[in-house]
Amino acid sequence: MTLPWALAGSAGVPGTDGAPGAGGASGPFTADDLSLALLVGSVVLVVAVAAVRLSVRSGLPSLLIYLGIGLALGESGLGIRYDSQELTQVLGYAALVLILVEGGISTQWAGIRRSVAPAAVLATVGVAVSVVVVAVVARLVLGWSWEVSLLIGAVVASTDAAAVFSVLRRVPLPRRISGMLEAESGFNDAPTVLLVTALASQLAPDGEGEPWWQVGIVAGLELAGGALVGLAVGWLGARLLRAVATTSSALFAIGVLSMAVLAYGAADLLHTSGFIACYLAALVLGNVSLPHRPSVMGFATAIGWLAQIGLFVLLGLLASPSGFAAQLVPALVVGAAVLLLGRPLSVIASCTPFRIPWRTQAFLSWAGLRGAVPIVLATVPVTAGTPGVEWMFDLVFVLVVVFTLIQAPTLPWVARALKVDAAHHRVDLAVEATPLTELGAELLEIDIGAASRLAGVRVFELRLPRGANVALVVRGGGSFVPRDVDVLRHGDQLLVVAPSAVRPAVERRLYQVSRGGRLAEWTAD
Template structure:
């Protein structure tokens, strides 16, 4: 075996140290998920704290290159959008696609203008920088919302709205930030705003069409020629979503919207090994989130952050109390959304990784006097996540939103049985579910569906038609693909309305509080 060159040996020695740090960070990050769920704090804050602890003010790891951070951030966002598309049910978000699309476009513009005008007068910034700052902070992070609300389910319409908005709003915000940064840069192209908006519309529509085409065509190809290994198949599916980004970006359309649309199509094509694909996609998404937030924590410098505390509070308050509510009101009123649901959407507009990543764009494009934006956005994300996230469960109860949630009492997860064209649906009976006391035959499941197992107090048994369900029970329901959706809808109806669901008109519960 040939001897290693000195430089190679040095790299090998460093490899062990980096692997040690990386493995410890990964394990601590995984353990942090349980802490975040217990404390009601989004995991992003814990990951950011880990990055700061490793940085120059902690263990001394120096990372101060915004250009590399932007590249790595974009790469992580591609994988996060892929996971979001693969795990999103089209039937769940279909009623919310139109309002979410309007909120992600017109709503973003309203938010940018309100923040831009406000900070121009309150902080004395130039118009270009003010509007640029408004665009950077206008993207929401629904992953942070659901990390808090995993145990406080939302109505299907609101959940679909947040899921769809999270998939749609990244693409237009990225285009807007890049356009504003280029307009403000001395050497950047200076086009009319009519041209900029026309180009943005072209890129969004073109990216969506490319994602739709690649997802459908390659998804059908994968379905007919899938390998026997679920692991290889999962890699291929994620590869198609990444290909959508590259193909769309290569022809100067939006790669982010292409990735999400492609993954959404793939996730709803009833591909083989669907459980493995979803599990792999979630694992990749978690890994991308961990790496992204830890990297952003490394990029932050606590000494500089304190200087931006005051401006961050001003921008954050304008965003939370004025810009986000106005953007929701301007878009959701067209769809006659109740004001209490609009109020929830306004408060649930948490900021996360995307604004911090986008804050590096002006620096890489050479926009003058914008180096401080990254520090301001970092402080804003941390402070207002701490303010908004812990209060979201309380807000949902005060607004009476939890009362109308059909998924409050039933946690349903489906795993396909490919060869039988069937699903196994897992149902958990919650504390307030009206499934309690219902006998199996009273569920009146459609033909092709049957309860095959009940797990009670850790013991499993095969039920009879006269077995009564109890709070805390977990059920396995085997159903054909044809009646899967109907079966889930029926179980949720009984959970909400009781054994007489379907025999009498549904009665709306009065709002809490």
């Protein structure tokens, strides 16, 4: 079966002049084609949404399920033929922009403030260390040339924002660790894209070799320029959005996301890093006092999910299972080099100067999940004209699937074994409630973990700041409005309503009681 919409071969989609595309489709896009496209697309989205429950129960990132959907639709499944790496790269970059924007908007500065410096070093120096280590292993074990070894090291060096964000939603971690993982995954796409593009261009037939120090200087300047553009667009955009804010929360949410995407376009046109620009612009916009925050968060999350689903399904469509077997052994070698050598050494080199405990470093080493970013970057050498690297996409695809199956389900166990898991887990809720927005209130969800000393504490003993209250307790499949004398238990979920002004104090108090029990003193922590 060959669908007539956007699934042509490398020559592109059929044009409006009726010329046939490379995928065997011919003629212009018609209303009948639209009906089929909407049918297949909507079915994929419904299946993807339903698959989230399976992802939560299994502990696997949803990216594996979406990749599986793409494989099921592809040439070895329903027979949809799609082989355009150029289109995949363009759409992949667009999806990564939206994923980074969603990550920036949903990331709280207070949660990552202490982690920004080590995360930035991990996203730059750590990437360089990982590339060199993986290249050495690939050269010595697999016998590849140094150029190809460095290229594959760069392709698999970046952790994936979508995979990291999805896993962090389930693993209760202290703020410093989760903040470092969030910030690193937001930062490291930019240097990795620059490095892969530079190495692939040098390997192209018409490429000109440049000294490594020159490549490093150019990459540093592009990152710095992109960061300045992102911060400037975020700050100016916040002022502009406040001035033009309307009563329509939906329109305002569109404006916020558009401003963050604008940062990518502006930075890229200035020949700086668009990825770091859009992430930082979104981070600024998500942490200033803009109106309609719940709507902005809800819209950004929805767009982020849509981008993830579309990107992973597209990558699954592009993959050719017939080539997986030949790349299994090289993928295991490269993946093991990343997980057991490259990632730990990059964490040690980046985090030791900041005196980060070895337990935390060990967890960070295991939590460096790979996902869509390496697979998208595996298309860059082909589109750049690098000869003899067509196998790289299949290798990276197999690597991501195999090592995600190894790492993701074991992260909660590793966190407990290393004793770096948090006693309780706090999750922000995007509540579409106008009264809450007008009153300047926020709703927090608190999960009481197995090690938390919140269990056994009566509600009144929490001594929350004035104006904050436990509005609901969810326990054992039921829920109730708690009284002051009700006792909290392990496994309870609390809904806490708090004025925005005292939210930091509420969080501090909950962490104090979670660690010290009912006798925890009211002290800054």
